Amino acid sequence: MKKFDLAVIGAGPGGYVTAIKAAHLGLSTVCFEKEYVGGVCLNVGCIPSKALIKSAHVFDEMKKAESFGLTLGPDAKPDVNWEALMKRKAGIVSKLTGGVKALMTGAGVTLVEGVATVKDAKHIECNGEEYEVKNIILALGSSPSFPNVPGLKEALEKGDVIDSTGALSLSEKPKEFIVIGGGVIALELASVYNSFGSKVTMIQRSEKILTGMDEEIRTEMGKVAKKAGINLITGTKLLEVKGKTVIYEKDGKREEVSADAVLCCLGRSVNIAGAEALNLEMENKRVKVDEYYQTSVPGVYAIGDMSSKYQLAHVASAEGLCALDHLIGKARTLNYNHMPSVVYGHPEVATVGMTEEEVKEAGIEYEVGKFPVAANGKSMAAGDSTGFIKVISDKKIGEILGVHMVSTAASDMIAEAVMVMELEGTPAEIGNSVHPHPTNVEMVMEAAHMIEGYPIHVRKPRERKKKKK
């Protein structure tokens, strides 16, 4: 029987990061992976979707080249080479997953490729071999889940309806593309196919997309989607799926829409196969863990998509490192109010902390600074005018409660907000920190200036009123 200090099951961003760090800390570590090193994120999630988003953006930029003073020759119309862009995406995935494997083995992790079955808190079986370990960190991830709607199961089995993995590897560009769902992944994939020229319809249950985000972001992104040409149908009830036809109710009427590709993107359920013997306690359909990611079974931790309320790659990694610190006697906890989340596309959405609605509901006296992207020099130079940066702070103590942005550079800018919130910073501290010019991140400083009452590159609301009179 092979013996290790630690077994990590699953080599997604939760598992592989944890296994590498454990090995760096000197723990003898074995990591089991049944399908693909890098997990959902690197293989069928974050990375391939961002590769396609980049291709879509380059294509969009090509289409509007004239607005930058650039023209193509008479016959050089921009076009999509589907095979080439899918090949590019596959190349990026393969390079990255190969790199992760090398990092793991280089750090001294024993990587075992196969299905791991946990026998009890100290014993695992994989590829016919037994492993005895002191601790287990489960990082089994999640899989797409589907509601119980007539015809959907059959349509999925026949391939008439696809999940996000299918949508990232279509053999050809669909002429018409339906996306059922209005969450982050749904919007990202709808935007990609819309840019490539498919006629995209999004069918969403609530009145606005991106449920859970700040209302102003939800409104803005609904406008962005419509302006880009997506047929956004909200306030619907999904009734039935018949092959590639989706039947739904809207304003009390039965409607239907058909396409040559239908994506169902309605959430993900946790993976538990391989760990059933532990009989782990569950909560809200996730594995129940405490603040150190310990499950109901002593010595067994669970991290990432299988236990977290935030199904995000960076959250999975952060939880894994935190679980590891607990395991080695350096316990610390994560502040989930400081977890950033991003929707990729053009523009991007990035948020951290409380929404304005949550702040109101908590009865906190607050202030808002909101700076429009259209007033930022770098954005103007890039031809971007959509979006805003919204900073919400506590009126009494000045602490920043939430930052919500729509901008082409939001995914990078949000890191400043996370850091300031981690350090319990105030709008004055952001405003007084000199930001390089011209940059997008100046907009965070400008929004902070607005809370302080000194907007620089937009007029003060009072001045605007005076002018109206």
Ligand SMILES: Cc1cc2nc3c(=O)[nH]c(=O)nc-3n(C[C@H](O)[C@H](O)[C@H](O)COP(=O)(O)OP(=O)(O)OC[C@H]3O[C@@H](n4cnc5c(N)ncnc54)[C@H](O)[C@@H]3O)c2cc1C
């Ligand atoms: C289309 C799409 C786009 C996304 N984009 C983003 C994004 O931009 N940013 C972001 O933060 N998140 C994104 N996500 C979410 C992100 O991919 C997940 O949050 C992240 O992968 C979770 O990491 P994890 O380690 O918990 O699980 P996973 O990545 O799911 O990894 C779990 C691993 O465990 C393995 N496994 C399971 N059971 C066993 C077993 N019994 N034995 C051996 N191995 C096993 C699986 O094969 C898998 O490789 C996206 C997801 C999708 C689907």
